[in-house]
Amino acid sequence: MIKLTIVAGARPNFMKIAPIVHEIQKQSSQGKEISFRLVHTGQHYDKKMSGDFFEQLNIPDPDENLGGGGGTQAEQTASIMIAFEKELLENRPDLVIVVGDVTSTLACSIAAKKLQIDVAHVEGGIRSGDLTMPEEINRMVTDSITDHFFTTSAIANSNLQKAGVASDRIHFVGNTMIDTLLANQDKFAQPEGEFFDSLIPKQYFVMTMHRPANVDQEQSLKAMVDAIVAGTEGLPIIFPVHPRTAKNLQNIGIKTGNLHMIDPLGYLEFNFLVRNAKGIITDSGGITEEASVMNVPCITLRDNTERAETIHLGTNELIGTDPQNLAPALAKLMKGDWKEYQGIPLWDGKTSERIIDTILKIYS
Template sequence: MIKITIVAGARPNFVKIAPLIHQIESRKSEGRELDFRLVHTGQHYDQKMSGDFFDQLTIPLPDVNLGGGGGTQAEQTASIMIAFEKELLDNRPDLVIVVGDVTSTLACSIAAKKLQIDVAHVEGGIRSGDLTMPEEINRMVTDSITDHFFTTSEIANTNLRNAGVSEDRIHFVGNTMIDTLLANQDRLIRPTGDIYDSLDSQRYLVMTMHRPANVDEGSRLKELIHTIASGVDNLPIIFPVHPRTAKILENMGIDYPNLYFSAPLSYLEFNYLVKYAKGVVTDSGGITEEASVMNVPCITLRDTTERAETIHLGTNELIGTDPDAVAAALERMMTGNWKQYKGIPLWDGGTSRRIIDVIEKLYESN
């Protein structure tokens, strides 16, 4: 019996683990010797940021919630490590699967390796080169102790090879986030409410911002929002506000007639909006992947990206935060002068199957 512990803590993690769980459950039903425990670290605890995902993506409720939300990054890391160590001592697996680049990824990798348990990193090897981003530190530390890397692109493979990782530990499988997206295209849900009732396809934009570099400094955030709200020919802009950003916006008095703030949306609702939008303006890496596969124009408000394949083969453009550059990109988006999705290798809906194939081959003698 291969025993796997799957770790999820933040919103993107749930999207990435869902197809892995479905694949394991399918094989278990066929009599295969596989079992898993789902550990929710509690890093995200807002209902829309995590709770709805279990229902919408048909993920079973977690076997345990470590309650690691809140506090500084160091406090959160410590809390998750302490709780996860106890979980592993009580329920020791053959393999711990971590996904993405959040605090939970880092904390649970360290705790597992301290107990001499193998770690597999789904989405291993991606790099932005920007050490001001906490996620980049999480990626680097996690990958420095990971046993097996499940990668999304040849760029990630090259990064790992350059770091001295041997070929037998690099498994190019594709992107589990795209497995989830493709599996749910027919299940997307139009959000309800006055904001959404009057939206016409291709006649609105979707915006998200949560990176500290964009939202922590009030003057920069105001300037970005002014540039965007003023540069889209009065098209409605739907801005589902991350809880972190909401706190900053509370007292800033930002008000544009075409800018609509909303609470965080569920997965199926948010991707409905993206699918039918004229374009997306974001500082999120994951959204650039989803927008690219749905062939929706995407502007990224960052100077670096860890997902370069979305630029080379997708619909994403790395614009930065200079108002003139943002305004010029918006003008091109409004006129339809934008590149089309070319197809990214192995982003085909079969990634989770390939991952579990590898795990069965590696651990079948256990």
């Protein structure tokens, strides 16, 4: 029996682990000798940031919740490492699967390797080249000690090869977030309320901002929001607001008729809005992937991206963090002069099947 421990900690992780869990359940029901424990590190402990995702994506309740939320990044990392080491000593697996690039990914990889347990990194090898991003440090450290890499793109493969990783440890499988997207698209649901009833498809924008470079400096945040409001020509802008961003926006006192700040949404509701939007304005990495596959124009407010395939083959454009760059990008989008999704190799909904097949071959 191959024993796996799957780690999830923050909101983006849940979309990435759901199809892996479902594939293990399927293969186990077909007689394959494979089992898993699901460990929630508690990095995101808000109901909307965590609980709703388990329900909507049909993820079983975690076998263990480490309660590692809150505190500084160092405190969170330490807390998760201590709790996860205890979990591994009590329930030792053959392989720990970590996903993405959040604090939990880094902390659990280190704890596992120090106990001489193999680590597989789903979404290994992606790089932004920007060491001001905590996520980039998490990726680099995790990949430096990972045993098996499940990659989303040829670019990620190349990054790992350049770092000296042997080719038999790099497994190009695709993107589990897209497995989740394609499996759930028939269940996308309009959020409840009169405001959402009033929205006209392709006549509104969805916006997300959470990166410190964009939201922590109040004057630059105000300039960015002002430029977005001006460039969208009065169309509604739906902005599910991260708690930290909400506080900063409150301090600035932004009030405008077409900017609608709302609480974070569940997965099915948020992607319903994305699919029907005229465009997306974001500083997130994952949303650029989902928007591309749904062929929705996407503007990314960053100077770099670890998901370059969304620019080369998707609908994403990187415009930087200067608010002045928004006017020409939005003018182009408003005219309907935007690129179409070209198709990204292996983003086909079968990534988790490839991951579990590979694990069965290696560890059987």
